[in-house]
Amino acid sequence: MTEQTGQGPEPAHERASATQIGARGPEGLPDEVGAEPGQADRATTGAGRPEAGVAVLPAFDDHHPPEQELIDDCVHCGFCLPTCPTYVLWGEEMDSPRGRIYLMEIGRQGEAMNDEMVRHFDQCLGCMACVTACPSGVQYGKLIEATRQQVERRYPRSRRDRAFRALIFRLFPYPRRLRLLRGPLRLYQRSGIGTLARRAGLLDRLPRRLSAMERLTPDLGPPEPVPEVTPAAGPRRRRVGMLTGCVQRVFFPGVNAATARVLAADGCEVVAPATQGCCGALSLHAGREAEAQGFARAAIETFEAAGVDQVVVNAAGCGSAMKEYGHLLRDDPVFAERARAFSESVRDLSELLVELGPVAPRHPLPMKVAWHDACHLAHAQGIRAQPRAALRAIPGLELREIAESEICCGSAGIYNLVEPEPAAELGDRKAANVLATGADLLVTSNPGCLLQLRNALERRGQRLAMAHVAEVLDAAVRGAAPASLVARER
Numbered sequence: 001m002t003e004q005t006g007q008g009p010e011p012a013h014e015r016a017s018a019t020q021i022g023a024r025g026p027e028g029l030p031d032e033v034g035a036e037p038g039q040a041d042r043a044t045t046g047a048g049r050p051e052a053g054v055a056v057l058p059a060f061d062d063h064h065p066p067e068q069e070l071i072d073d074c075v076h077c078g079f080c081l082p083t084c085p086t087y088v089l090w091g092e093e094m095d096s097p098r099g100r101i102y103l104m105e106i107g108r109q110g111e112a113m114n115d116e117m118v119r120h121f122d123q124c125l126g127c128m129a130c131v132t133a134c135p136s137g138v139q140y141g142k143l144i145e146a147t148r149q150q151v152e153r154r155y156p157r158s159r160r161d162r163a164f165r166a167l168i169f170r171l172f173p174y175p176r177r178l179r180l181l182r183g184p185l186r187l188y189q190r191s192g193i194g195t196l197a198r199r200a201g202l203l204d205r206l207p208r209r210l211s212a213m214e215r216l217t218p219d220l221g222p223p224e225p226v227p228e229v230t231p232a233a234g235p236r237r238r239r240v241g242m243l244t245g246c247v248q249r250v251f252f253p254g255v256n257a258a259t260a261r262v263l264a265a266d267g268c269e270v271v272a273p274a275t276q277g278c279c280g281a282l283s284l285h286a287g288r289e290a291e292a293q294g295f296a297r298a299a300i301e302t303f304e305a306a307g308v309d310q311v312v313v314n315a316a317g318c319g320s321a322m323k324e325y326g327h328l329l330r331d332d333p334v335f336a337e338r339a340r341a342f343s344e345s346v347r348d349l350s351e352l353l354v355e356l357g358p359v360a361p362r363h364p365l366p367m368k369v370a371w372h373d374a375c376h377l378a379h380a381q382g383i384r385a386q387p388r389a390a391l392r393a394i395p396g397l398e399l400r401e402i403a404e405s406e407i408c409c410g411s412a413g414i415y416n417l418v419e420p421e422p423a424a425e426l427g428d429r430k431a432a433n434v435l436a437t438g439a440d441l442l443v444t445s446n447p448g449c450l451l452q453l454r455n456a457l458e459r460r461g462q463r464l465a466m467a468h469v470a471e472v473l474d475a476a477v478r479g480a481a482p483a484s485l486v487a488r489e490r
């Protein structure tokens, strides 16, 4: 049972124990203590981060705490450290995978869950670079997922933190609510108010999280609805369901339309059920277990009813979450088996296209393309070769690799909204590496990465054309000119 040791400053013995294990705030980030009134409210990292001042004893309850056997797989070798974005930024042990696993261990041993412990878990991007790097096969994804669920269930976040997270989770997983925003947002963007406010430095006066939200809003184009059924061009090879997503559907409708055209050109009948909702990825990756389970059950029922062979996903974060449904619903007697079968049917777009082999001829696209590995594609799903193979099959396209490709760009679901400072540092680092490729076009597979990188480039005063891999393949299939991709900037 949860015992909260009080609102207000955490008890001295809990502070001491966190300090003993080396936990402290990242260096080099603004320490807002002593800042002018109001300044501290804007910080999300460092000493001014909104924290609850509460310690929960013990840290974990009996409902799926991080598993001891998985913790024991870590042999403390440290091979994961150089690929962990937060360790790369701050060099702090407790902001590394090994440090976070140690915090899980002491949490299991009865240590209190306090602000410092939660901060180190919150600052993890969930990028899974450590999973790729780990020679011992540590399943960090399951560990951090279980830990985040404990945090969300047991730790009373500060009022401001709760309010901001409530805004995110009452908005982003609901395409209808997002769609209502399209009109006012288009008006805001076309009026130029945002540009003026930015130039006048007014956005810098907003709380950092709200300012990040404004800067990460995509430029909205016209809606491009996807038909419920797109017939295969030529003989039907598969009947596939297509996840249209929440952010993707409302803010990047052209990506879904391109995905359906490419799949149809390669012999798939594409079913995009109009009744589908959110896949639950944002909720799952933020530790909101019950909410994620609800979305997962609904998605399974929707695609089962559609009678499809496979479910194809064009957003890396969504695909990785849907491949985890079997684990997410393992305790549900009605859905456990259905969820496992469903997860096995899920394919990333590039994974399915390479599995099928191309049918439609690809027309030349003579251009230099930098491929950005989205973490939830490369690390969480292990999909690296397929998008590269799909792009290399386009005549004339020159693929360029980005240095430090294993390091996250800082997008990471809602990370760039709730932890904007480290997200911006990682974005800046990635933007520099992208520009160094000399590419004409940046291509990736996740809407969040596109927004994050556009924002990072804008901070440098630079722009670069960006596209989803589906849009590049679609242009090659349709014989569109490279200018049709390069002319657009996200």
Ligand code: SF4
Binding pocket: 083, 084, 085, 086, 087, 095, 096, 097, 100, 123, 124, 125, 126, 127, 128, 129, 130, 131, 140
């Ligand atoms: S998931 Fe990413 S940020 Fe979190 S510990 Fe692993 S490498 Fe570090």
Ligand code: SF4
Binding pocket: 073, 074, 075, 076, 077, 078, 079, 080, 081, 097, 098, 130, 133, 134, 135, 136, 137, 138
């Ligand atoms: S997570 Fe893996 S790579 Fe990292 S310290 Fe543990 S065993 Fe080594």
